[in-house]
Amino acid sequence: MLRIRFNSFSLLVYIGLGLSFNLVYANSTSFEEVNGQVVIFKNLQQQGLIITGEQRSVVIDPINQDTAQEIKSYLSSNNKSEITDIVYSHSHWDRITGGKIFGASNPNIIAQKNCGLYFSGIQNKKVVDPTVYFDQIYEINIGEEIIKLHYFGPSHGECMLVAELEKSKLLFIPDLISTQGASFPTDPTLPFLRPSTLNAFFDSLIELITSKQIDYFISGHETDIALGPTEIVSQQKIFWELIQDMAITAEEEGLVDLNNFIAIEKMDLEGIKQYENYNEGDLVNILRRYTSFLNMGR
């Protein structure tokens, strides 16, 4: 199986990196300290980050108002500074509706500029509009940590960013990649995938990982283990390349029907079967999205 389980491995990583490993439960949100500055919180299938300093604290994806309230309590009870910056990793409401709770500290709310498309004339009253939009890169320096927000083009949705925690040498990759290994996507209809720019996204991300020698990343999914080795990024890229190659082969061999579905029983599935969460029904839907992409360019 290409999807390697990293549970015990991660524990060793924590120890190796000298990171503390404290799991604290507060109501429905749990908090997990990665190191003195970085805390993962989990709720409702999602997870986000808090990065704290003497003067400033940053939250990436405040999930919802209940979670935000629990984050506030957590910071207060642990004598950490209140939230001064909120980062929206992308535009999806299921990650970002908690911003209002931090209103009293008048935080900056930061998002990549393409998110504006989804926030203009906002249909969800619980989402607070960003106050800062950036294009390619944005830096938040809280002293104890430097957070660099990178935009590598449309990937999962139009505006997903990757957060680099420079001093901790960690990445936060909100979606597309699991810390548990390269795998099939959870939703085979691929509602938010941008195939036309996906390779460029992975290439830029891998370049960042290589140039900054970053060994570990944190994902945005609650079910994932805390840290995953960054080599998973390259493995996940290979998964999508394999999918695209299969769609091209199916087109070339005339296996695509009028409804754009592929007769996968006539295809060699050995390579793809190795990935975690493989099932034939999902593969049919995933390949259909890719045959559409090959036809449309989008």
Place this chain on the structure above:
Amino acid sequence: MIKKILVLVFISLQFACGGNQDLIQVAESDRPLFGKIKFWEIEQLSDQLYAFRYTFYRNIILIGDDGIIVTDPLTPEAASILNDELKKISDKPIKYVAYSHSHWDHVSGGQVFKDQGATFVAHQQCLQNWLENPSNNVVKPDQVFANEYTIDVGNSALEMYYFGPSHDNCRVVFLTQPDRYIFIADDANPPNGMNMIYGAGLADTYIFNLVPFFKEAESLARKKRARGVIGSHMSFENEPMNLVTGTVGSVKVIKEQRKFYELVIKEVKRAIDQGIAPDLIPEYLIEKGALRERIIGFDEDKMRVLYRRMTNYLLTGE
């Protein structure tokens, strides 16, 4: 008096049936596609307006005193056929190619027109899409615009309107003048906007603006007194295998298309409000029989995908 009433009824029927003027077949392929439907055909709607269907796709052509406007060249083969046939129809030069959106399956093959000096026109975001992911078969536009653009070739014109992202992020609505037909690529295909859609996963569709987009198109149709809609795809009547070419239909197809999306969104929203777990919503709605009687050619497999897509939209805003 009775004669006047009959005339009024006749005129009303004309509008209700999308003008219902006779389509004159100008040329067709020898090769069959399905049954009696040929691989390609060219139909004349007026002195200035023609429709070219190639397999399941269609574009429109406007011929004016100053030259010809071709829309969506489709594929290199389709464009080549169209070019040859247009030479038989008119001696006017092909001066413009107008793109409806950025998807390659509609806009490939324009080089044959570029070689004759045609100017290519598209919404500005389409150019961005082609720069991000270029295709050798797509000629990039010479002229881009933001909101509206009119290409005038004398006594005939193509008006192009952008109402925000919808299917693709740069699709525009075409309105032909002086005949006042509307063309919306990939949606609102006659005879009925409540027909089961082809791509239930709504790939590259900006759902949050779909309903507003169609409301704008309906408003345009009213304001400009559009007489009908020309379909960009072949469609079916009453049941999926009863294929029809669907060249022209009533403008009510646009409203039906809006209702289609509105109804699906409403059903999914109701299920979410009732506390149905998101993963279970598609099966719940299928078992409940939701929209089974409203959507023509209701296809359970496609509806599962569509319900799932709409659930994602309502939970994330995208």
